[in-house]
Amino acid sequence: MEELAFLENASASFVDLEMSGPPANPLPFGRATTGRAERVDAMVLNPVTGEHLEVSNIIYERHPDRRPPDRAYWVGRKLKKCIFGVVKECTLLRFRNDALVPWEVTSGKAAVKIMSWQKIRELQHIEDPIKEVSAMQYISEGGQHPHVMGVLDVLKDEEYLLLFMPFCSSGDLFGFVQQAGRFPEPMARYWFMQILAGLTHLQKKGVCHRDMSLENILVDEYRTAVVIDLGMCLRVPYDDGETGGVADVTAGTLRRLINPLIPCGKPNYISPEVLKSEVPFDGFAIDLWATAVMLFIMLVGLPPWEFAREEDPRFRMVARGGLERMLRSWNREISPLAADLLQKMLREDPRQRLSLEEVKVHPWVLYEGGGTVPQAPGHEEWRG
Numbered sequence: 001m002e003e004l005a006f007l008e009n010a011s012a013s014f015v016d017l018e019m020s021g022p023p024a025n026p027l028p029f030g031r032a033t034t035g036r037a038e039r040v041d042a043m044v045l046n047p048v049t050g051e052h053l054e055v056s057n058i059i060y061e062r063h064p065d066r067r068p069p070d071r072a073y074w075v076g077r078k079l080k081k082c083i084f085g086v087v088k089e090c091t092l093l094r095f096r097n098d099a100l101v102p103w104e105v106t107s108g109k110a111a112v113k114i115m116s117w118q119k120i121r122e123l124q125h126i127e128d129p130i131k132e133v134s135a136m137q138y139i140s141e142g143g144q145h146p147h148v149m150g151v152l153d154v155l156k157d158e159e160y161l162l163l164f165m166p167f168c169s170s171g172d173l174f175g176f177v178q179q180a181g182r183f184p185e186p187m188a189r190y191w192f193m194q195i196l197a198g199l200t201h202l203q204k205k206g207v208c209h210r211d212m213s214l215e216n217i218l219v220d221e222y223r224t225a226v227v228i229d230l231g232m233c234l235r236v237p238y239d240d241g242e243t244g245g246v247a248d249v250t251a252g253t254l255r256r257l258i259n260p261l262i263p264c265g266k267p268n269y270i271s272p273e274v275l276k277s278e279v280p281f282d283g284f285a286i287d288l289w290a291t292a293v294m295l296f297i298m299l300v301g302l303p304p305w306e307f308a309r310e311e312d313p314r315f316r317m318v319a320r321g322g323l324e325r326m327l328r329s330w331n332r333e334i335s336p337l338a339a340d341l342l343q344k345m346l347r348e349d350p351r352q353r354l355s356l357e358e359v360k361v362h363p364w365v366l367y368e369g370g371g372t373v374p375q376a377p378g379h380e381e382w383r384g
Helices: 002-011 014-020 117-122 129-139 173-180 185-204 272-276 283-300 313-319 323-329 336-345 356-360
Strands: 035-045 052-061 072-082 085-095 103-116 153-156 160-166 217-220 224-227
Touching: 002 185, 002 356, 052 153, 072 103, 103 117, 117 160, 129 160, 173 217, 173 283, 185 224, 185 283, 185 356, 283 336, 283 356, 313 323, 323 336, 336 356
Parallel strands: 035 103, 035 153
Antiparallel strands: 035 052, 052 072, 072 085, 085 103, 103 160, 153 160, 217 224
């Protein structure tokens, strides 16, 4: 039943949603669950060498019943700054039940987003760290998805909110595009299919990401794409199927359009209806629009426009069906099938765009050989 409801929503057109009921506001996420953080210095065993090390900045959950912690995090180097603090790499530690050397190093890694409560209180920002925690816990129910960032632990103390996540070792996908200039089509297809898998999981959970971008796709071990950063996401409203009221995704009905909200996200990726902020929008459609922009950048090496507005001549050209002509003028042609997919995903009117299911069965996506990691060729004959 759940799969049938998902397929109905993944195939639904904008017109179908207009008929399913009046637009509604996003639903709230549940309350975030947090544990109490304990920060200590302690002796740690290296099981490979047998050495004992005294290390600082070990964090674990302090249980009210004083039972031993499941694991601890040895917080290490800074990975990047974030709006409310910093992201750092961690080494996972195993509890040894030894009073003198209570911890043992493992080969496991994690990342922790360390967010200051003071900044959370003081900064008036559209990205909501509390909602991000709630959303990540919600989408992790039932287990981690390989292409959407889940949560390991959420801890807090008087100064910080600590969000522990799986560690992705290879940076973000935007960095890969920058290094390559642009991707060969088999390589772009490989990453695009994984991004669609992550988007499918979010839609099955009834979640609109609202900030899909290459910068928000982390890569693990150079081969796995993971959607991150749910700080602006929305919980999509659905028709309750009985009274005309609003329910969540578990109702098994069609989703509703969402009332206009303040635009957010990275400018290149925002859909025209969200930029206008005048009419209801489809939360799933705006994520799919951003995913099309991601594919465009992977294939072309440049964004299609600055803003998806009539004032931008590049947007006007694409909106009028001139995507291939624009790319010829840039001397950055792509295959006819790739151009067809992008043109149909980047229609200005959301009523005319492809649905998620239509994207998944497009000939370019289904092209044989798209499921393996390709080697970038040394020439560009494949673009002919």
